Amino acid sequence: MKSPKVSVVTPTFNRPGPLERLLQSVIQQSFRNFEMIVVDDGSADRKTYTRLISVYRKRVPGLRLIRNQVNRGAPYCRNLGIRAARHPLVALIDDDDELFPEKLKLQVEAFRDHWDDTEIVYSWVEVRDEVGRVLRRIEPRVSGNALWEDLEPGFFPPTSALMFKRDSLLEVGLFDETLASCQEWDLCLRLFQKGARCRPVEKVLSIYNLQEGSIQDSPKFRIGVQAFIRKHWKLYLSHRPLALAHLLLIVFSRRLNIRPGKRWGNLFRRKPHSTTPGAALRARRTS
Numbered sequence: 001m002k003s004p005k006v007s008v009v010t011p012t013f014n015r016p017g018p019l020e021r022l023l024q025s026v027i028q029q030s031f032r033n034f035e036m037i038v039v040d041d042g043s044a045d046r047k048t049y050t051r052l053i054s055v056y057r058k059r060v061p062g063l064r065l066i067r068n069q070v071n072r073g074a075p076y077c078r079n080l081g082i083r084a085a086r087h088p089l090v091a092l093i094d095d096d097d098e099l100f101p102e103k104l105k106l107q108v109e110a111f112r113d114h115w116d117d118t119e120i121v122y123s124w125v126e127v128r129d130e131v132g133r134v135l136r137r138i139e140p141r142v143s144g145n146a147l148w149e150d151l152e153p154g155f156f157p158p159t160s161a162l163m164f165k166r167d168s169l170l171e172v173g174l175f176d177e178t179l180a181s182c183q184e185w186d187l188c189l190r191l192f193q194k195g196a197r198c199r200p201v202e203k204v205l206s207i208y209n210l211q212e213g214s215i216q217d218s219p220k221f222r223i224g225v226q227a228f229i230r231k232h233w234k235l236y237l238s239h240r241p242l243a244l245a246h247l248l249l250i251v252f253s254r255r256l257n258i259r260p261g262k263r264w265g266n267l268f269r270r271k272p273h274s275t276t277p278g279a280a281l282r283a284r285r286t287s
Contacts, residue, residue: 003112006034006104007085007166011077012095013041016048018209019095023056026093031105034091035062037084039077042068062086075175075183082169090166092184097160098207106201107163119168119196120188123205125157130210138208143199147192150185151240153247159184160206168196176231181224189232222251 008026012019019038026036040049046067053065066080074094082090089111091104103123110121125138138157142149149155162184172190175183192198229236229247236244 001112001115003031003033003108004089004115005087006031006089006091006108006163007081007087008034008036008091008093008104009039009078009081009085010036010093010095011039011041011074011081012043012049013071013074014043014045015095016043016045016052019049020052020056022093022095022097022099023052023060025099025101027056027059028101029099029104030101031108032061033108034104035064035086036060037064037066037081038095039081040065040067041073041077042071073177075177075179078183079174079177082166082174085166088166089163090169091163092159093206094159096209096211097158098209099160100205100207102203103205104163106203106205110199110201111163111165114199117197118199119165119191120198121163121201122157122161122198123201124203125161125206125208126204127208127210135210137204139202139204141200141202144197145192145195146198147189148239150188150192151236151243153243153250156185156188158208160208162188164191168194179224179227179231181221182228183224186228186231189235193235225251 010019010022038049038053040046043049049065053063057063064084066084068077068080078092089108091107093099107121107123111118122140124140127135127138129135138161140146140149140155140157146156168191169187172187172194174187176186177183179186225247229244229251233244236247
């Protein structure tokens with residue numbers, strides 16, 4: 001089959017600077033058969049966003065700007081962009097991510113070569129701090145239905161690594177907009193429960209930039225984890241009780257004056273998986 005087209009969906013809120021950095025990396029994509037939908041979640045400086053999109057519209061194929069009148073959150077924006085998408089594949093890229101030039105090309109080729117038995121293609125991710133130092137890489141290697149692996153905290157890479165069949169996303173109802181965090185984790189679990197299959201591109205194709213005051217250290221993050229547990233606790237209790245204990249530790253870590261990390265993650269993990277050591281739940285995209 002011919003290479004399918006891609007809709008890139010990017011939510012943004014009061015971050016035109018990081019968005020411009022992302023657009024610079026989008027310009028460098030070797031695969032050009034895509035559109036890009038930027039969803040502005042009620043940013044204060046509308047003029048800057050309008051000017052930015054106007055400048056890059058000449059260089060980014062099919063660049064569109066959708067605006068919310070009020071702030072609705074990243075899951076709402078992603079859902080809005082997915083519904084507006086015109087192409088069969090959807091890449092979800094956050095505004096502070098960066099892409100390597102072959103990101104779209106290699107993931108599209110994986111779909112093209114395995115269209116009938118693949119609903120998710122993911123790549124590896126490089127995690128960097130605020131000054132650009134590489135902290136770790138997230139490198140899963142699982143193919144097929146990864147439901148049991150995805151139950152483990154920190155198994156799957158952040159949003160920027162994921163590309164989906166749009167129809168599969170619509171079938172499971174898109175992102176759960178009620179979750180304060182863990183939205184992409186919840187989405188992937190629901191896809192795998194429906195029988196979705198994944199395939200890796202074993203190469204670092206995107207950069208996940210950690211920001212000061214990230215949600216992973218906030219009460220909002222723990223509230224989201226609690227809601228995620230309430231939604232999936234029966235599945236965890238039946239198949240991954242140790243992973244459920246790990247999630248509960250994350251929720252109550254502040255009260256217990258501990259910080260869940262590699263040591264605690266290894267204690268609760270049922271079996272080692274192929275994510276680079278140190279890529280725990282806090283490395284997931286949870287905006």
